[in-house]
Structure formats: structure tokens, C-alpha cells
Amino acid sequence: MTSTASGRRPRIGIGGMHIESSTFSPHRTGYDDFRITRGAELLDRYAWTRPDGDLAGRVEWVPLLHAVSLPGGPVEPGAYDRIKGELIERLRAAGPLDGLVYDVHGAMSVVGLEDAEGDLTEAVREAIGPEALISAAMDPHGNVSRRFAGRLDLITAHRLAPHEDAWETRERAARKLVERLASGKGRPHLAWVQIPVLLPGERTSTRLEPAKSLYGRLAAVEAMDGVVDAAMWVGYAWADEPRCRAAVVVTGDDPVLAVEQTRSLAREYWEMRRDFAFAGPTGGADECVAEAVASPARPFLISDSGDNPTAGGAGDLAYMLGRLLANEDLAAGRATALHPGITDPAAVSECFAAGPGATVRLSVGGGISRGTADHAEPCELTGEVVALRRDDPVGGDLAAVRHGGVTAVLVSRRKPFHTLADFGELDPRGYDLVVVKLGYPEPELYDLAADWRLALTPGGVDQDLARLGHRRLARPLYPFDDEGFEVPHLEPLLL
Template structure:
């Protein structure tokens, strides 16, 4: 019997539409833009969902031929410029067409991708793929739960499966799950049948950690549904509030074995639970100063989660708001990582031990603080490459934040300056470059939930800080033009 040919495509970008800067083709080229065998070589052995695809398909080598097509990913940032989106999607279609015939496809979109021309960019390119292969070829896709699910995405696929943990530690396993669904479909063992529910409710990013309330009981309900005969998979889409699109908000996906009524009932049950408990998913924010004063009284190390400059949510990574606030309150035994290529260049022209007069951060725009200025000692220069062996948010194993300098002020403030934006998903970002977390009372991590997996083992406390910026947790500060109305918590709505 001829082997089944399974195509693999990944195109991931978390697009923050509240950032003025655009994501360009160069952003993808400098992160991941892989074709054919290079896709397999680079992603195999990582913790990413595409590695899960590959691992499961390789285990079925007697019946499956893997056809890697294209993998593109750029660090979360602004809307994708039209030319970059056109170039990538055109290449996907070109390579896909050349790879035909295929018996099935595994896709790895993000779910919160926005381009200048297509606000539902994931729905657009997934529909293009469906049009090329036709309606008879089964197509299974993974999603980041920080996506905004559209009907177009669902219509393009036989099944959608989202990561189940936040921080995202299960990406590999979800890739395996998606591959299993496709293999079982091709064998004729199942007939995936999917329903979605899209309540007009936005879950605040502050409330999206999956292992604690309010999300925990929602996930427990979802887990209980998996014990129901006929339910193959279910997913909770937490939503991404920093993409101003019509689909912004929470959603639920249920996949059954040829039972649409069951899928619809289960999806509705999850949506009803969220609607009933919706008040618990609103932000509970306190002034930044209050949180910092609290941190001064607590035993360290303390991780201060800088919600307004959440690099993994597309922010610039150069906010100085929290740095200035800590400095002003005398909280000097602290560490922060800031993106500032110009300062890295300045440091690289100096010698270790030199004193430098620097102006760090606050340069991308006017929304993330003024540059922090001071005389600092250059204590280290590095290439910025590090390896994370454990599953961490994002699924990466090999990371590159570009040329890196570590600077120390006489007060005790330590600043790691990078030439590439790098989310704080791994403690190896510190320890590889001779920074010991135990040396500090305060560690600033530019994120909300994603850094928890890395920082919780070494910190006595993790405190979310209500900072301003392009990923502010105060959603009333964002000027939405495209979201649904009415929508909770902005307006009173229980619409589904």
C-alpha cells in the first residue's frame, strides 16, 4: 500500500495592532523562514507543536511520508506589512501546489495574525490552503490559545486543537494530538466533526493563567468533557486582546467523532460556564506604586511582571516605566532586560570594566517611558545565544537575542541590554550570561503569564504590575475600532 503523503505548514505571528511599527519580511527572515528539509531539521527535537507533528509522523514511517512545505515565524510585534504577508503566503501556495498530491495536511497557524490587508490573516491563508487541496483532503491545525478564533479558520479545517496550558508548556504534546487526529482520520477510524462557540467575552490577560482560578475550573470542565464518549478533543481559546479584530475575545472548540449535536452541546456548555462566571475574568488592577511598595516588604527574589511591556504579546521590550519607578522608590537591588541595539553597539566599543554614560530604552515610541540615563560599569559582553532544554512558553530550544551587554550601576541596578527583542521565557537568558537570579531582590520580567514557568522556581513571589504600554492590562486604555459590540467587560453582554 502506498504511503500517505502528509504536508506540514507553519505560519505563526502574534500581531499587536496597537503598535505603530510593522512586522516586515526581515523579521521573519531573522527568526524562522524554512522550506522543505530545513523545516524538519530545525524544528525536530524542539518543544514546538511542529516538532510534535514530526515526531508522531516519524513513528508511523511505514504508512506516512512527511512532506515539509514551509515554516515561517516572527517574534510577536506589530501588524504584518502587506508585502511580507503576500510574499510568505504566495510562497506557501507555490510550494504547496508543487507538493501535490497530498493525502492530508497539518497546519500550525497562530490564531492572532493580522496583516495590513487581512485582519483575519490566519483565516485567509488557511482558506487559501483549503482551496488548493480541495474539500476531500483532511486538514488538522493547532492554535495558540491567545488567538482570536474566526469562522473562516474553523471552516478551513476538519479539526482545530489549541494548547491547553498557559504558560504554554504542552505545545509538543498538542502537535502529537493533532497528528493523531489526522492519522486516525486517514485510517478511517474517526470522522472529525467540529463545533465552535464564540461568546462576546474578553478574558483579561491578567486572568489567563491556566493552573489557578478563574481559569482552572474552566479547564477542569473541559477535561471532564473528554471523558464523554465521542468527544475527541476540546480547546479553550483565551483570546488576544491586543489584536483589534472583529473576532477578538474568547472561544471554544469541540471535536467529536461524527456527532455535531454533541460537539455543539459541549461547546455551549463551556461558553455558558464562562458567561456565568464572567466577573471573575475581569482585571483586578492596583496602582503600580502600591505593588512596588508591597514588593519592598517581601522576601526576595521577587519577579515583577511588567504587564504593559509584555514582549511575548508584541510590545517593544524597551519600556523603562517600571525601571524608573523602582529607581525612584530606592528599589535598586534589581535586574531588568531591555532591548536597545544602540547601547549594545556603544558597549561593544568599550572594554570590560569600563564606565559608560548610557541612555537605555524608551526609544521605540512615546508610550513606554523615557530613556533611563546613568553611568554604568560594563560587566559582560556576549553573543546572546542560549539553549533551553526544558519545555517553556513558545516551544523554543535555541534562542538568540543578538549581541548582549550586561551593565551595572553603582546603586545595584543591573541592566541586560540586547540587540534583538527576546521574551523572558527562560532563566537561561540570565544564567548563560553570568547573571544569577539569586543575587537580586527584584527581577523584572516583561510578561504576564508566560515567564511564570521559568521564574517561579527561583522567586519567592511573582507580582503582576499594572504598567502602561501597548500590552496594558487595562483594556479600557486601548482604542478599539473593530471589536464586537456589545462585549463584556466593556459593555454588558452575554451574546454568543
Template sequence: MARRPVIVVAGLACETSTFSASRTEAAAFHPRRGDEVIEKYAFIQPGSPLGEAVDWHGALIGHALPGGIVTRNAFETLSAEIISRLKDITTSVVLDGMWFDIHGAMCVEGIDDAEYQLLKRCREVIGPDVLVSASMDLHGNVSRELAHQTDLITCYRTAPHIDVAETKERACRNLLGLISRRNNGEAFRPYKAWIPLPILLPGEQTSTRDEPAAHIYATVPLVEAFEGVIDAAIWVGYAWADEPRNRAVVVVTGRDKEAISNSAEKLARIFWNAHKDFKFVAPTGTFTECLDIALRSIKRPFFISDSGDNPTAGGSGDVTWGLTQLLARPEFTNKSGPVVIYASVPGPGAVDKAVEAGVGAVITVTAGAEVDDLHAGPLTMTGRVHAIKHGDRHAAIEIVLQVGSVYSIITKLRKPYHLERDFTELNLTPRSSDIVIVKIGYLEPELYSMAKDWMLALTPGGVDQDLVRLGHKRILRPMWPFDRDFEEPDLSSRIIEMSDEKLTGFRSKTETPV
């Protein structure tokens, strides 16, 4: 009986804003080790086709909530454990492949292109012959160095991301296919056609629900179906970090150089031809303008994205600017005013005081601006404790404080609010509320389906939608939309193959000493 292929799983994922005041520590990655890694993904568990076809080994994976830059200590600690576990695994089994489970927009203190640096270290253990397949977020960044260290590389094709599991499974399925061909005597490693584009846009202008991203991403599976192509992918890139790798990228992987080159250039041309057509996914305005329009509207619930401090894009989550503006409005000072839900602001001390006082108590608390006080200071509120909830994975403890007609969610730790149950479990009813304000960019599917109308408020924070005013200094220029007039970019394919350079000898100039 033929030996089953052996594949190890490793990776760190965190979308990090270099403009956020927060820092991401090792515990935020909620590391999974060994069998815990396999248990996370149903498609590689025993009983599944991939689970039965492969001998899977978990090293370590960690997925952190987006936030500020990852501390060097956190990166070194988790990376060292990954390397140690890889060494242990390789002493007992012969590896055929590695699934590199990453996001692609992790920034680390003192290191550029952190995912490449991590994979390079992994390569030093597993060697150049082990096949590596990387799965990524379409808001990740693909440098030439990262592409070179991988054999297969792909990303999501939807934003909001509804194909996460599908993408990861595709990365593993393609890896198994490549290993199987090698084991059958086919001496082949894929070629990669890599094309960087001088475009850097926020996700709120590139949702695949809307044009032009809808027709751009609809082309990807058509290209992937061409003879000689294994996978095709388009990365929008991550707009709120300031590294030279931050930009859009097309990568097509396959067996036929001409096929992948032509395919990549087709996708790059479609993307570039539409670069001036990207618009925000909803009507935009200042926070005041959005509130004014929401109050005049007869559509309920009316959602407003407080976008500048979106914790799922890298915001610190504790900017009080939006809630301060909201509570200053006279329309909401009475309990009989329009019902507004605001999610959310961290305030550990406020949460402790509410828990001690109990539901129904009237308390005065201060919350927010413990991390990011650049835009507004801590906010003091007096209100009635409406609800208390313990045990949330992100928030730990959540409380709702009713101030006038505003129901403000305050958390022990920051948390994104994407699901209806995030509200109903706090005794809130967003569907029957007048206005729901969430720290988010584009609305996630459940919120989108609830909203009868919505607007994107252009508010300040670490993920400000006004990219130009953030002050990028290290991205490669010219870059749209930072620059408006520049020559046609080079949209020709750069073919990356193993014969370019030995993997173990590949060196980057982006790493600086601690």
C-alpha cells in the first residue's frame, strides 16, 4: 500500500495597521498546537476526503483579531515555537508538503514582509524540496520574495469574505494534487506569473458585491479553467500599513509558462482598466451628516459604519470620537428619543463597575481612549445598566449602558460586532431599533441583510478611509489614489520559478536587527 502524503500546517495571521496606536501580543493569536490545528478545519479531519488522503500534522497556527503592529517579542516567541515544532515533526516523519495558513498583512516591529520572513525560517527546517501552499486573505500582500518561497499561493475571491473555508480547502487540495503528481514520477514544480499593480485601495472601495470588483473577481475562475493553469488570484492589498510590499498583486500559478503569463496579464489589465472606477460601497459623509440623514430617513433600522476605528481592519477599537459625538446630540438625551445602538467601546473599569452594580443600576463610568487617545479622550457617561454578558471569546465581558435613548455597548476587551446574535444576546433588538452604529467598514452579511439603509461615516482612527491624510511614507510611488497622474504601469508577467535562486540561499534586505 502506498504511503499517504505527509503535510504539516503552520502559520500566523493578523491584519495590522501601522497607523493604529495598539500593539498585538502573542496571546492575541490564540495559538493552536498539534491536534488542535487539525480540529479547527473540518476539511482535513478524519472522514473527509482530504483527511483520509493525507497524514496531517499540526505545528502551530495563530489567528489574531486585526489590530496594531505585532510586537517583535510576540513574533519571535511564536515563530520560535513553530520552528521547534517543525523540527520535532521532521524527526519522526518525512514531509511532502506544508500548508502555510496566513492572512498576509501582518506587520512586525523591526521586520518588513513578516510572512516571508516566517516562511524563510520554516524553509530552513523543512528544506527546499518540500512543497508549500499558502492560503491568504485578498487584503494580504504578496511580495516577490513571498511568492518565490511558495509553490502554490491563493487568496479569497469575495469581500465580505464568504469563501474562507473554500479558499483554504483549495490550497490544500491543490497541494495534494501537486504531491501526487510528484509521487507518480512527474518532476515538476509550478511556475508563478507575478504582476504588482500600483493600486492601493481600502476594502470599502473594493467589495466584490459591487462593481468594478464584481466583474474583476468574476474573471478569476474563468482564467483558472485555462489549460495549464492551477490557480489564479488577485490581491487588493492592505491599505492601512506603510511597507513597500503594500499594493495590489496578481498571481497565476500553473504548468505552462505561456498560459499563466497570458492569464496574469489578462487579470492585471482588467484590474488596471477599472482603477479609476472604484467607489465607496455606500453613500459616505461625516458622522454628523450620516446622523442627520438617518434621523430624516423613514427606513429602519438605518445602519451607520463608524469606519475609522474598525477593529476588523486593524483599528484599536477604543476611539471614543464617534460615541462622544453621538451622546452630544440633543435628539438622544431622552429615553423616548430615537432608539440607537452603538457598538462598541472598550472600558475595563466601566465593565467592572457595571458588573458590581448589576442590571438596572444607574452608574457613572468612564471608558475608551486607553490605547488610542489621539482623536478623543476618555468618555464619562451616566446611564442605566441594561445588560451584562460574560464569556465572549473576544470581549470577555460585555455590558450595555443606556444613556437617554442610546444603548452603548462597553466591553472588557475590544470586539467586532458582525452577527445579529452579538446584539440579541445583550437583550438588544437591532431590527426594531431606529439607528445602529457599528465600528465596521462594509457591512458583514448579516448586518447587510438587516439594514434597510446604511451609510459609511468617514471618521478618524487607525483605519481612516481617507488614506491620503494618514501619511504613508514607504509605499512605492507612484501609487493610485495617492498619485493621480503617472505613466502606464508595467503589466507584464514576472515568471517566478525554483531555478531563479536556491530557496535556502534566498536573502532579503528587509529584516533589521532587534
């Protein structure tokens, strides 16, 4: 497999910048929030670069730089410029490349920029040159502007939500690029269209219809003669930018077929826009807590969706803790609840100073968000320190405090709780209720929960989009506009 008549192996770079950023979150993402990998460590990140893999000896992989952060607020300009600058410098220093595996999310916001991925990709294209092929692997909760897509040659996205196929998507992007270089066919046609619909990910899970069938169509489209790949994005609902909306891109050597399939997918998405439902039963915070306490299902999981750090929430809101403590059965210890992941480094320090078994009086939460809204105010918590843990790789120092039947786990750094391992010695299976800062549960928690509710709580990633106050979206846009909304012109462009 070669990319040139001389028989040399294709030289393919690997790099990118991966984060989703809520512009409604008071959190700001700095340079130290990113995990940056380079060199051999970057190659070790991917299975398809291994020396014992089937691509070994057929491709010269050139590791550049990859930066990834837990979702959060917009990236600080200095952090973005520093990472972008190093990526571009490494691209130029790498010498001539035949291609680039471009590992990005698609929902990065940077303070002062309107289309961060568009800006980054323009710089990448200029550095790598017009002849090299760029193959992007993305999250379907990203945004695909014309400015961004027009600088790419291949583009694909996860087809499952939750994203159990995230690594499969990256491998697909790499293998499609290798195949393309081997064929000598050059750049395929990209048929691109945006759809005036913007829904939160919790309403577009592929566990349910219509997303299950829509995304299920993509593999069949990809298999058509003349098509290289088919991808669909729901967009990112918690950024207030004109690019935020759903999109479809079909790449192929047959431009007519690519346009035809893009149009078909986009029209089906539009026609089904009102059919998208939340991934599980929903309710207000107090309603969900009352249902959970009354239910015989154990453990009963509640998602504190408005402050979900894996979607960009600040992670410091104690709103749900307050609602748990307000429930008489939980406060009295007649029922038990575990609520991990409230970010408050000062409260954690107080717990460590007091020590295990001590009674502490804490003002919990709101370190970042305080003063932004009523729901961002701290929650007063008096209780016993029941567990302490130092140096969690993600959450830093952790402290568990129990009041009545409610155990709150406080973290010094923003940390999602997705798996049983995240909970450490506090086994969630031993509690009646488990409240996590999450949207739809990831597979391990989904399997654990005897029942669950999606609490429509306030925060930087509020599921009730109307409460957030978007001002800069391109309108009209469903569900912000509905009545009198004319059928949009969904004619794809060939980029």
C-alpha cells in the first residue's frame, strides 16, 4: 500500500484539540485543564498505530500533538493560542505529510472566537498544504460549519450515543485516510448541509427512536458504491454561536449520489424533529427525589443534568444536594442517598483538616458559579466526614460528608462519576438513591440502575434551552421557533 509512484510509505500525522465548551458556564478552561500528549505517548493512544497491527510497515505515523480536556466553559484565548501554536509548529517541522488524522470534538468555544474549530482548521490546512488529505474524527454533538468542513477531505463522527464507538470512529477516520491515499483517487466530494434543528444530546440518544433508526442508516449509506462515508451531527446546544445546529455530510466519489443521500438524511431528520424525546423519564428535582424515595427500585439513579461536567457544566452547583437535604425521609436517615462530584476545593480542605469522624459545618458549592443565579448559591451542610481520598487522577482530593441519610462527595477538581471505579470505596449499590451530575447514564451506570430519572435541573447545560437565553443563534431554529416555521431549504452544497 503506497501513496506515491516511488513506492514509499505514506506519512500521516496525528493531532487535534478535543473539548466541548458551554458558553453558559461560568467556568473557564485554561491550559492546565488539557491533557497534552506528544511523540510515542500519542501513538500509544491508538490501537491502529501499534507495531503488531495490520497497518504496521505500511504507514509512517507522525505523532504531532493532541490536547483533550474535560468539557467545561470556554477556553481562555491564551491557552488556545498556546496549544494551536504548538500544533502548527509541529506540523511545519514534520516535513511533507501525505495526510493527517484530525482528532477533534467539534464543540470547542474560545473566548473571542465565533467558530473555534473553523479557526483551528484553517491554520492546520495552511500549515499542512493543499495537497495533503485531512481526515477528521468527531463527536456528533459537535458543530460542522461550512468554514470548518471546507478545509477537510474526509469527515466522520460517532454513530452511537452514548459514545460506545468513540475509538471505532477514530480508527474509521484513520483507515479511510490510508485507503484513500493507497487508491490515489485524491480528495472525494463532500456533500454538506446544515439543518435548522438544535437539540440537547439527552433528546437524541441512539438507544431510542428516531435517532436509533436515523443513525442506523449511516452504515448502509456508507456501503453504497461511490460513497466513502456518511455522518450526522445533532450540534451542541449549550453554546450561543451561529454555527450551532444539526448537520449531515456524505463524502464520496459520486457527487450526485453524495448529494442525494445527504438530502435524504437531512430531510428525514427535519421531518422527525418533534419525535426526539428524552432518553428517560424526566421531572423537576423535587419530583424526581420524591419518586425515587417512594420507589422500591434500588438503587434509583437521578441525573443532575443541568450541571453535567461531561457536557460543559461547571460541576460546582449544590442545588441537588439542597433538594436531597430538603426531603424529610433522607434528612432523617429513613432513606439513603449518595451524591458525588460537587466541586469545592475549600470545603474538601476543611474536611481533611478536621479528619475522619469529625463533624464539619460547610458552605458547599458555588465556588465558580456563585452570584450568577439563585440556583448557584452554596448549600449549608453539617455532617460527619466519613471518607477521605488523596490524589485522585481526575478529582484531586475527595471528601465524603454524611448528614442523615445523605452522603455528599466533594471534589477539589471537576470530576464526572461514570463508572463504579469512579466511586472508590463508596459503593453506589449500597444506597437507595444515587444522584450523579450526568445526562443519560453511561453504560455501566445504566446497567446498575434499577430505575432512573433525568432531573431537569438548572445550570450551564440546562436541558430547558429556553431558560438559558441564547441570543446569537442563526434563526429560525427548532425548537426555539416552531409555529409558522417554513420548510427549510435543505439542498446540500458540494465542498
